[in-house]
Amino acid sequence: xxxxxxxxxxxxxxxxxxxxxxxxxxxxxxxxxxxxxxxxxxxxxxxxxxxxxxxxxxxxxxxxxxxxxxxxxxxxxxxxxxxxxxxxxxxxxxxxxxxxxxxxxxxxxxxxxxxxxxxxxxxxxxxxxxxxxxxxxxxxxxxxxxxxxxxxxxxxxxxxxxxxxxxxxxxxxxxxxxxxxxxxxxxxxxxxxxxxxxxxxxxxxxxxxxxxxxxxxxxxxxxxxxxxxxxxxxxxxxxxxxxxxxxxxxxxxxxxxxxxxxxxxxxxxxxxxxxxxxxxxxxxxxxxxxxxxxxxxxxxxxxxxxxxxxxxxxxxxxxxxxxxxxxxxxxxxxxxxxxxxxxxxxxxxxxxxxxxxxxxxxxxxxxxxxxxxxxxxxxxxxxxxxxxxxxxxxxxxxxxxxxxxxxxxxxxxxxxxxxxxxxxxxxxxxxxxxxxxxxxxxxxxxxxxxxxxxxxxxxxxxxxxxxxxxxxxxxxxxxxxxxxxxxxxxxxxxxxxxxxxx
Numbered sequence: 001x002x003x004x005x006x007x008x009x010x011x012x013x014x015x016x017x018x019x020x021x022x023x024x025x026x027x028x029x030x031x032x033x034x035x036x037x038x039x040x041x042x043x044x045x046x047x048x049x050x051x052x053x054x055x056x057x058x059x060x061x062x063x064x065x066x067x068x069x070x071x072x073x074x075x076x077x078x079x080x081x082x083x084x085x086x087x088x089x090x091x092x093x094x095x096x097x098x099x100x101x102x103x104x105x106x107x108x109x110x111x112x113x114x115x116x117x118x119x120x121x122x123x124x125x126x127x128x129x130x131x132x133x134x135x136x137x138x139x140x141x142x143x144x145x146x147x148x149x150x151x152x153x154x155x156x157x158x159x160x161x162x163x164x165x166x167x168x169x170x171x172x173x174x175x176x177x178x179x180x181x182x183x184x185x186x187x188x189x190x191x192x193x194x195x196x197x198x199x200x201x202x203x204x205x206x207x208x209x210x211x212x213x214x215x216x217x218x219x220x221x222x223x224x225x226x227x228x229x230x231x232x233x234x235x236x237x238x239x240x241x242x243x244x245x246x247x248x249x250x251x252x253x254x255x256x257x258x259x260x261x262x263x264x265x266x267x268x269x270x271x272x273x274x275x276x277x278x279x280x281x282x283x284x285x286x287x288x289x290x291x292x293x294x295x296x297x298x299x300x301x302x303x304x305x306x307x308x309x310x311x312x313x314x315x316x317x318x319x320x321x322x323x324x325x326x327x328x329x330x331x332x333x334x335x336x337x338x339x340x341x342x343x344x345x346x347x348x349x350x351x352x353x354x355x356x357x358x359x360x361x362x363x364x365x366x367x368x369x370x371x372x373x374x375x376x377x378x379x380x381x382x383x384x385x386x387x388x389x390x391x392x393x394x395x396x397x398x399x400x401x402x403x404x405x406x407x408x409x410x411x412x413x414x415x416x417x418x419x420x421x422x423x424x425x426x427x428x429x430x431x432x433x434x435x436x437x438x439x440x441x442x443x444x445x446x447x448x449x450x451x452x453x454x455x456x457x458x459x460x461x462x463x464x465x466x467x468x469x470x471x472x473x474x475x476x477x478x479x480x481x482x483x484x485x486x487x488x489x490x491x492x493x494x495x496x497x498x499x500x501x502x
């Protein structure tokens with residue numbers, strides 16, 4: 001595209017080229033829409049338009065549109081074709097009417113409908129939905145639940161990785177009682193535990209480690225090592241270590257300990273410790289393990305998860321799905337619910353595979369009437385790198401807006417305030433940025449009521465400001481990978497058909 005535009009005709013021609021490409025890609029992906037729920041048909045087409053647009057470099061066009069006082073498409077994620085048509089109407093002075101197009105008015109109605117349908121309606125003075133993780137210490141304190149609702153909580157998170165069904169039932173009972181007392185509705189969100197990848201150490205005793213040292217990681221139960229004189233660390237998920245490859249990174253304890261695979265011997269992975277960020281150079285039992293460079297095959301739905309589904313079916317308004325990697329994981333959860341009532345699925349984006357497969361995950365989600373996305377920033381930061389987190393979380397927000405899919409912003413929001421009663425400057429800024437999501441999750445803590453109130457206060461202040469930043473589109477890796485890979489698959493499929501007919 002040219003760098004400058006001397007008149008509106010040049011802009012008009014460029015914009016028509018963009019529109020034609022978007023329509024061309026929509027037609028190419030027509031097969032995707034066949035299984036999409038009727039309520040998501042227009043949104044799915046808009047998602048294709050947005051992903052296609054994000055494979056292009058349209059900075060020059062944006063600058064030209066802006067220079068002529070027109071919309072530069074920078075805040076039109078939810079209604080791409082509708083916005084292009086609106087600009088074309090101004091330039092051509094002709095009314096453009098097209099069916100199955102997400103316009104600005106439609107997008108606002110659609111997005112709000114899906115947010116309210118999933119999370120429930122917000123009270124008139126509330127600015128964002130707030131989810132709070134339940135703590136068993138609160139069970140004998142009914143006033144705590146009422147205080148949380150009055151402060152702004154309207155979604156209660158029950159983590160199935162902790163406690164047991166008896167405790168979960170008590171949580172739900174207390175929330176229902178508090179809702180009745182306050183008149184404030186509250187949804188129940190239940191998180192599946194998922195396959196916890198954690199360290200297993202002999203007698204659960206921590207081991208001392210040092211930079212440059214080698215250790216053995218195994219995912220099979222053994223009393224003895226491989227004969228190598230290295231400390232042995234077990235892995236809670238079976239048949240993982242023999243899937244690793246030399247050169248791949250392995251992180252322990254929320255990324256505090258970084259190591260690299262040196263070699264694989266049977267089901268043992270020899271790891272070299274590269275760095276230790278904690279004050280005490282020790283690896284403890286039960287600490288999380290992350291494999292950001294590895295492509296691992298293991299079920300996202302565990303036996304324990306399956307045992308939790310009947311309770312979730314009867315009691316939950318939403319189900320959080322951990323360790324989702326690709327669309328087959330979502331299909332598996334649907335199939336496992338079977339004839340049981342299936343609450344809307346919230347897919348948790350917390351690993352590299354989920355990021356790369358994100359558009360496909362959304363199209364799979366849109367087969368259901370309601371669905372949502374959680375940006376699980378804890379594991380995600382370790383998987384993709386802390387320096388990339390800010391970029392990826394923004395991309396997820398943009399793409400979900402294009403799909404009209406509600407988003408939950410999670411992990412360590414106002415964590416210091418929640419634990420100590422005093423917020424850091426950086427976490428206030430982070431909490432302000434979370435207002436770009438539709439719901440924000442807070443963890444349990446002794447200052448949780450104060451934290452909810454603070455978050456609502458931040459949302460109120462941010463809601464009174466208009467956007468002052470004009471975003472510039474550049475090619476998105478996620479969008480480009482999806483569009484290009486799908487085009488290759490389609491070409492291969494056509495070649496197969498031709499060969500078969502021949």
